[in-house]
Amino acid sequence: MRPLTDEETKTMFEKLSKYIGENIKLLVDRPDGTYCFRLHHDRVYYISEKMLKLATNISRNKLVSIGTCFGKFTKTQKFRLHVTALDFLAPYAKYKVWVKPGAEQSFLYGNHIMKSGLGRITENTAQYQGVVIYSMADVPLGFGVAAKTTQECRKVDPMSIVVFHQADIGEYIRSEDTLT
């Protein structure tokens, strides 16, 4: 477990900023305590200082996870967001997409969101903008990337993909073993 390097931090922040923009600083600079990012087994954990101290008692190879896993660094040193970060990112999300109840399940099974399943979308969403997916009951379901801008979304046919699937809460079940 170690702090992220500058490079890693940058990569991660770039990724996070796609979803929450400058709100990252609310994660970094929290009023309710000191929180930090730690890299452990290629995964980035968002840990409170308290927990960090506690975790020092555990040897590195024995430590499975601490705090909240935000994502992991791939072998190519790209940052991949995990659904576990949803609870922290959803409140700060800038662009959101609401999914119709019928398409909810499909999304939770890891599929992209079609236009037919799109219930609502934040205005001015750019293409390839990171979005947080909500159900129509405003339950955050996961992360996505807008495949089309909001304007394009109006026009496209119902079977075209409007949001690419990134992560969803179905992964808690589907990839239980890899989500740490």
Place this chain on the structure above:
Amino acid sequence: MKRLYVGGLGHTISQKDLRDRFGKFGEVSDVEIITRNDEYGAPLKTFGYVNINITDSDFKRCVTVLNKSKWKGGTLQIELAKESFLHRLAEERQQAARKVQTPAIEPKDKIVESLKAAGVEDFHMKAAVPGTEIPGHKNWVVSKFGRVLPVLHLKCQGKNKISFFFYRFIILASTVVIVMKKMVFVFFKYDPSKHCHNIKKLDPKEDSTSVSKLTWELDAWNDEISKKRRGEFPPQKKILKKSKIDSVTRTTPCEIRKVAASEKRISVRVTQDDTMAKEELNPLGQKHMYVPLAKGKPNYLGQKHTCVLDSDADSEDEIRILVAQARLQDRKLVTTEDDDKLEVVGDDFVVKSTMFCGGGENDLKTKLELTTLNIDEEYDSADTDEILTQNKNASNTDCLTKYVPVSEYTLPKSSKDKVKGKKKDAKKDAKPSTESDLSDESSSESLDSEYRAMMGNCHRLDLSLADLEHLVQNLEEAASDERNDELSDLTTGPSDLPKASPSSETMPIKAASKKRGNNPEDILASLFEPDFEKEEKKKKIAKLSLPAFIGSKDLFDSVPVSSRSRLKRPAGYMASEPKGESKKLKQDSKTLSKQRALEGRSKNQMSEPLHQEDAVATGGPVRSIPTEKEEKRSPLPHTGSSSKCCSSSDEMESDGSNSSLSTESETSEEENNSSNVVLGAVDVPSSKQTHVNAASPFQQSTASDLLKQQQDNLKRLAALEQRQKEAEQQKKLIQGALSTLDYPNANKGKHIVFDSDEEVNDDKENPTVQKKSLFEESSLSDVEDGSGAQGKKGIKEKEFSKAGCSKLFDSSEDEDGGKEEDRFWIKPQFEGKAGQKLMELQSRFGTDSRFQMDAKFLESDGETEEPDAESSEMAPEQDLIKEKKKNLSILQSVLNVSIQPSNMSKAQGKRKTFSKAARRKKREEAKKLPEVSNKIYYDVMVDLKESFGALKESEGDKEEVPWDKQDDEDEATGEYTHLPSFSSKFETQKDASCGFKFSFFGDNTVSDTIPKTAEYKIETLKGAKMPWHVDPRFQDSSSEDEDVEEEEETKDQTASITTTTQELAPTKKLFFFYEGDIRLKEGPGMFYRNERLEDQRDSWEERRAGLIAVSKSALYVRESVDRCADVTAACECRVSVKKGGGDNCCLL
């Protein structure tokens, strides 16, 4: 006679009516009316059949008259019906009967007749032999089954050319065509009469093998699946390999040959076709089989290899045989291994037992015990309980085994010599073993060797004791026979005595060994010595028991060891004393008075130690050190002295002076006693009891039978021996067990068990109890003697014994080792504060040696703790702060790169300043985008409403925006909403904070800290704020349309709301509402939407009218126009709603 169908009858018509009606036309023979009913029983249709004898003209007339005539509610319909089936049936039967009467004509005849009719004459079917040509047809033949088939002329392609050649030649020759035809057999003529089937006949030689043989050689029979089906599972490969190795290694050539032979047999069975394959296999298999033969046993690896191959190739039977053999071999091996184990482990033991007992049974027993012991011997020091129990059992069993032979020693004298001879051997054997044991002990090995050594010692002791006692008996016998003959006996005795002396010599060695290597004893002594000291001090805590040995205690209690045996649990080397004593006894037996005196003395001595303990208590340990040493030294001289005593007594006796003897014995006894007394109370009772045991019979001996006495003596001696042995063994077991505990202890002072105060206390308590019991037991023995009576103590003793004190540890008192006393002083490493810490550390773990902690731990802990504490407090914080800064800077760069112009040029050196700067930045941003923020602000309201039930996530971003925009206002509201939850105390503070907040824009460095917290509070408290903002009452009724309306309203009102709230904040008195609450104003407004809806409706209608006009102009049908207008109007409305609803959220 005709049968008429009459349909369309009325329901009421009867047969008679019909009969009458049709009677006009002819004679009605029979009338049948059929009524068809529906499911409810109502008649649907009625018709009838009339058998009537009627002429055709009459019938015609009848039909013309009656058909389609109405009669009794029905239109008649008359038709000629078919015959009644009954009638027909009867007729058929009649015909059949007639047919039977007439002879049947054969079909052949019929054919012939038909042929004759056709003009064919003399057609003989049977004459058609296969091959006969049909008369009128050229190429048609009757085939084998009587069919007429054409003869085929097939062109044979292979011989075509040749035929052609022939043909030409024939032409050239210009001979007769017939010749040519004959010559041309180029065409293959297929005569069906000659071939009935095309099946080739099989050579009968091919299936020469009998069926029974075939069944044996079914390939499927040997494949794996079928085997499994039969329930024969192939042995696991691993096992196979192993077993095969063994089998190969073990199988003698003959066996292999056998196997090979069997294989051959199998091969013989194989049919010719299969033999080929088998032979291919066989060489392999045989090769494999013969490989072991060729290679012989030493080549294990190669054999293994081949065997593995075998398993693949060979037949099932072979494999099975091999496996069986292997198993047998394995079993043998295992047993041999066991034997080996036994031999290895219990070398000494087994040898001795065999020598001593000469019995196989005992051998077996001991072996078993040994094996069990050996199996369980390897334990941690923590498992002393288990070891003890096991050893205990072992010792018990050992005792049993040992005492069988002892009892055997009540043999006639003739056997004595033999026994002695055996003994000698035993001793000779024993000595080296003891030496080896000594070496083992000196090297301080594992429990195993130690235990063996102990066992060995015990055995030797037993032997010597037994021998000695035997000798004593003999001597006594001799003495009792005739005192006068004593001289002669004793003179003869010396010859025996020297034999015994070696045994006594072994004892010194043992003693020495104990002194040198057998620390356990010392340790034990040391363990209990301090207890002994503190006994008097802490008698009150007597009932607490030593925690470490609780389990063992119970076990020991359960063990049927008599209290006496406990008493006689002096150390192993003390066994020499009884021996000496027995000799003395023998001498004493002659003089009762002296014995009495001795007893009295011993009594005194007994009482002495009892009292002494109190007196000596303080000084005891100090004294005991030398005494113990003395003790340890003593055995050598002591035994020597005893032997000397023997010899001297012999001499004395030879002198014939009883008095001198007695004095001598007295002195010797005094020696013993003195040593015993000094050592501790335990020895006294032991000596006492020996006195008792030995003396009482002799007292009687003067009066009663000598033989009886002898027997009694023998028994008693045996019992004594047993007890002693038990005592020894127990002690040694304990010592052995404890020694392992203590070795590391003595070396490094890691021992934790007894260092803590509580445990020490426990230790103390236990021994006190034990000691008491001991002394009381001794007193009991006194009572038995009849000299002294201390009944109370006996009772007490019982109590104590009930208390469940560990009886094992009774014996150790005599060895009060002063050496180990210092263990209970505060060890240097435990001194001081650090020492205390270390002790605490150590005491945290049990006695487990694995977790023993050095001073290293302490030091490291102590040293590291403080800096750690500091660093943990300071360093991580700083690190984290640094990290945070770094992260923020990176974030800046990232955001700059990706999105924003760098507003955060001021690098936030501190967290506080940063937050401030961030806020400012936010504010700036908010100023930059005012109109957007307006809308967004409204959205917050909506979204809050939406997200109210689910999560506060959606608030997050939207809340921020207002925060950016209307920082102070929000703060005010936040605080305001915050207020109600708090008591009135905080109002002042809030006022202050509010005031502060307004002054916040002035950059007060002092106020910086507070506003921050206030800010954060606001953020965190937003959830609490929500009910205010988003009252469910307002939410529920609002649809999308209403939202639009609300929007407009709220847009207007937002500013005023915030301002009013700020102003009103301090003055509020009600809990939920306050004077001039906006909600009160705003709320009702939400219930009066009808007006606006009406307005809207008006506008819609106007639009609609316009649209209708448009549509009219477009020449649509009026209705459709209306409909369209509706639709379009709705669409338009929708659009307008969208426009009004703000662009933030697109409804799709």
